[in-house]
Amino acid sequence: MSIKKSAKKALRQSKKRALRNKKIKDDLKTLIKLARRAIETKEKDKDKEAVAKATRAIDRAAQKGVIKKNNAARKKSALMKKLNALKVK
Template sequence: MAQHKSAKKRIKTSEKKRLRNKAAISKVKTLIKKVYETEDKATAEKILKEATKVIDKTAAKGRIHKNNAARKKSALTKHINKLTVSEKAE
């Protein structure tokens, strides 16, 4: 256990930061799942817009790496485009 006052403070601040990061990453994952579960293109695009916004904010604050954010957005966009193609084929 920490003995110094500064070390005790560091434990408290680290825990707050960990919980904040965990909540942000959880929100990103939830929105990504929503996009993949949606079959309707219009609804999926609306959720994609919200997901992109949250992913960008999370990356800007350093909670996820910017390349990780770009990869997630790219995969989601590809998925939306596949929905468009499958609707035209039918």
């Protein structure tokens, strides 16, 4: 039994998209970790910059459909909450 040409193409596309999404998610996780570490070290310039980079990456991932809009909002909110809690102290 043969596989149709369109099914083969769909499989190729699916693999390519999965690989692209995995790369974006991995980069996103790394940036979020760096932002959290920067907040914990309490260095003002570095933590703001790291959170800004992470926020941009989160927005980009949501825009491309890698993560959902509400997931992106939750991640950004958590980062900002930690950053603002540091300012209050």
